[in-house]
Amino acid sequence: MKQEQRNTGLDREAVVRKLREHGITPTQQRVDIATVLFERPQHVCADQVLAQVNAVESLVSKATVYNTLGLFAKKGLVREVLVDPTRLFYDSNMIPHHHMYHSDSGMLEDVAPGQVQLGALPEAPEGMVIEGVDVVIRVRRI
Amino acid sequence: MKQEQRNTGLDREAVVRKLREHGITPTQQRVDIATVLFERPQHVCADQVLAQVNAVESLVSKATVYNTLGLFAKKGLVREVLVDPTRLFYDSNMIPHHHMYHSDSGMLEDVAPGQVQLGALPEAPEGMVIEGVDVVIRVRRI
DNA sequence: TTCTGTGCTAGACTTTGTCTAAACGCAATT
DNA sequence: AATTGCGTTTAGACAAAGTCTAGCACAGAA
Ligand SMILES: [Mn+2]
Ligand SMILES: [Mn+2]
Ligand SMILES: [Zn+2]
Ligand SMILES: [Zn+2]
Numbered sequence: 299m300k301q302e303q304r305n306t307g308l309d310r311e312a313v314v315r316k317l318r319e320h321g322i323t324p325t326q327q328r329v330d331i332a333t334v335l336f337e338r339p340q341h342v343c344a345d346q347v348l349a350q351v352n353a354v355e356s357l358v359s360k361a362t363v364y365n366t367l368g369l370f371a372k373k374g375l376v377r378e379v380l381v382d383p384t385r386l387f388y389d390s391n392m393i394p395h396h397h398m399y400h401s402d403s404g405m406l407e408d409v410a411p412g413q414v415q416l417g418a419l420p421e422a423p424e425g426m427v428i429e430g431v432d433v434v435i436r437v438r439r440i
Numbered sequence: 441m442k443q444e445q446r447n448t449g450l451d452r453e454a455v456v457r458k459l460r461e462h463g464i465t466p467t468q469q470r471v472d473i474a475t476v477l478f479e480r481p482q483h484v485c486a487d488q489v490l491a492q493v494n495a496v497e498s499l500v501s502k503a504t505v506y507n508t509l510g511l512f513a514k515k516g517l518v519r520e521v522l523v524d525p526t527r528l529f530y531d532s533n534m535i536p537h538h539h540m541y542h543s544d545s546g547m548l549e550d551v552a553p554g555q556v557q558l559g560a561l562p563e564a565p566e567g568m569v570i571e572g573v574d575v576v577i578r579v580r581r582i
Numbered sequence: 583t584t585c586t587g588t589g590c591t592a593g594a595c596t597t598t599g600t601c602t603a604a605a606c607g608c609a610a611t612t
Numbered sequence: 613a614a615t616t617g618c619g620t621t622t623a624g625a626c627a628a629a630g631t632c633t634a635g636c637a638c639a640g641a642a
Contacts, residue, residue: 325589344630359591364630378525380576384599385629386525398562401571415559420540420551422579429543429578434522436571437564467620486599501622506599526630527598585642594633601626612615 307337320373327358331366332375339391341379341406347388381406381434396433409435449479462515469500473508474517481533483521483548489530523548523576538575551577 308316313332317324334350335342342350348363358366367388370376379387381399387406396409414433422428450458455474459466476492477484484492490505500508509530512518521529523541529548538551556575564570 323588327590345628361592361631362590365590380522380525383520383522383528400568409562413560413562415557417557417559418555419577420555422577425582426542426579427582429580432574432576432578434574434576435561435564436574437568438571440567440569465619469621487597503600503623504621507621583642586640588637588639590637591635592633594631596629596631598629599627602624604622606621607619609618610616612613 307333316375320375322369322373322375327362328366328369330357331363332370335370335376335388335390339389339408341387341389343385343387345385379406380432381436396435398435398437401436401438409433449475458517462517464511464515464517469504470508470511472499473505474512477512477518477530477532481531481550483529483531485527485529487527521548522574523578538577540577540579543578543580551575 310329310333313329313336314324316336317328317332322328330351331347334347344364344367347367348358348360351358351363367376371378371388374392377389377392379389379397381387381397382404391408394411396411396414398407398409399405400407414435416431416433419428419431452471452475455471455478456466458478459470459474464470472493473489476489486506486509489509490500490502493500493505509518513520513530516534519531519534521531521539523529523539524546533550536553538553538556540549540551541547542549556577558573558575561570561573
């Protein structure tokens with residue numbers, strides 16, 4: 299993670315703007331975390347974020363990483379993905395899509411929404427709204 | 441849980457038969473656990489199974505409950521459902537269906553497969569098979 | 583300056599689940 | 613009857629993910 303590699307992500311200013319757009323006060327730590335998340339679209343769990351953000355020097359505590367990921371999810375900056383019963387993944391790709399989960403390897407792949415034909419959904423019960431529909435295609439080695 | 445209530449589930453013999461059909465040696469503990477599971481179609485986590493099976497007298501250890509639920513899932517007797525990041529649910533209803541998850545209350549409801557029109561799915565990658573497709577409709581109070 | 587609110591932190595704690603090593607049950611062999 | 617073998621069960625130690633608490637930092641308002 300040095301300055302040799304091309305950075306396809308957002309620069310610090312763009313990250314700050316993005317947080318503001320979602321009604322999040324852009325603190326130092328939140329910007330650090332968001333910078334890691336939006337470096338590229340990825341599926342990442344809290345542990346990995348903690349490691350990445352503190353790779354060079356210790357910048358952010360565990361509690362803050364967990365709190366911030368929760369906050370980002372609530373504010374619609376990232377999306378939670380449940381495929382592994384032992385940990386929660388955060389998806390920094392907010393373009394609507396589904397997932398293919400390789401249960402052998404734990405690998406998680408995006409599936410374009412056009413690849414899955416989702417027809418009529420059931421109505422949400424009275425007084426409720428559909429928050430989202432998650433489709434996970436689980437695959438394994440033959 | 442006395443003998444007053446009508447038992448819609450399977451009797452001990454039927455449970456033993458069911459285990460055998462799935463290639464599972466029907467030990468005392470496994471039959472106890474299966475009896476709880478198939479008393480009625482339900483979504484239940486390991487903790488709850490442990491509590492239910494040991495309600496009257498201590499019959500089965502924690503390790504055995506976890507091992508057995510894992511075994512049952514592997515053998516296709518029950519189905520794992522991932523909706524709550526903190527625990528794994530087991531579904532004793534193996535008829536294909538989807539789920540509606542009430543994120544406020546943690547309630548989990550079945551959705552008939554006809555209610556969700558799942559069209560063409562993507563091919564599994566070379567050398568892989570689709571194990572299953574999970575559809576979870578997350579709803580919450582307005 | 584003092585007060586107030588928000589955010590950050592270390593580290594204790596909780597919960598879910600796994601692992602280990604010993605014991606058990608039961609059948610086949612001697 | 614005693615021995616062996618093997619699959620199963622068990623208590624309890626352990627691991628990992630995540631939450632909580634209590635104190636501190638800091639900025640803006642009064
Ligand atoms: Mn539980
Ligand atoms: Mn977890
Ligand atoms: Zn994704
Ligand atoms: Zn179900």
